Amino acid sequence: MSDKPLVWIIDDDDISKYVMKRNLKQLSVTNVIGFPDSVQPLKILTDNFDATDELPDIILLDLNMPILNGFQFMEEFKVANKNIKKDIQIYMLTSSLSSDDIDRSKLFPEISEYIIKPIQLRKLSRIVDRVLQD
Template sequence: MSETPLIWIIDDDDISKYVMKRNLRQLSVTNVIEFPDSTQPLKILSDNFDSTDKLPDVILLDLNMPILNGFQFMEEFKVANEKIKKDIQIYMLTSSLSSEDLDRAKLFPEISEYFVKPITLRNLARIVDNVLQE
């Protein structure tokens, strides 16, 4: 694993993205790409199955977004993931306190963990540490 993980933030909430990027900078993680919805990330994934340097180490995925929500992204990701030659950790983020959302997220083994926003600096540090240890 490289010393600078590539992290994708897929979230339509500008404040959430700002806070996550600020916290990641505190952890010396600057290789961050943000997306306002999940259509472009899915295209990048499907266009780069073999180009692991273009693929993220971590995806911080918002549940409630326009166009494709987090669960719809995960359905598409499951198909693409069969061809991807890189282990990508996905963390689902939501402002929802719904137990149904949490239960549904547990149905996706590709989701490493589920967080209610805002994700804390401590949790981001743990995610970064997990990636660096691989």
């Protein structure tokens, strides 16, 4: 992994994406790609599973989205991840305090953490530091 992690923000809320990008920029993380839903990122993952430079180090995944929600993305990711040649850390972001959602997220070992929005700068810093140390 390089010292410039690639971060994907998968979120249909433009304001959330803007704030996360701004906060990441404060952490000197500028290699950030935003997606309005999870369809295109899944296609990129499945089509480029062995192209590790094109795949993200971190995915910040919104739970509530159109087309495929965060859990549906994770179901598809589990299948694709069998072929992916890179360790990708996924953080599920949501405004949901539902214990059902929290419990369901724990069924996916691929999810590094369930985070309540808005994500704080220090939490983003911890996530980036964790990836840089690997």
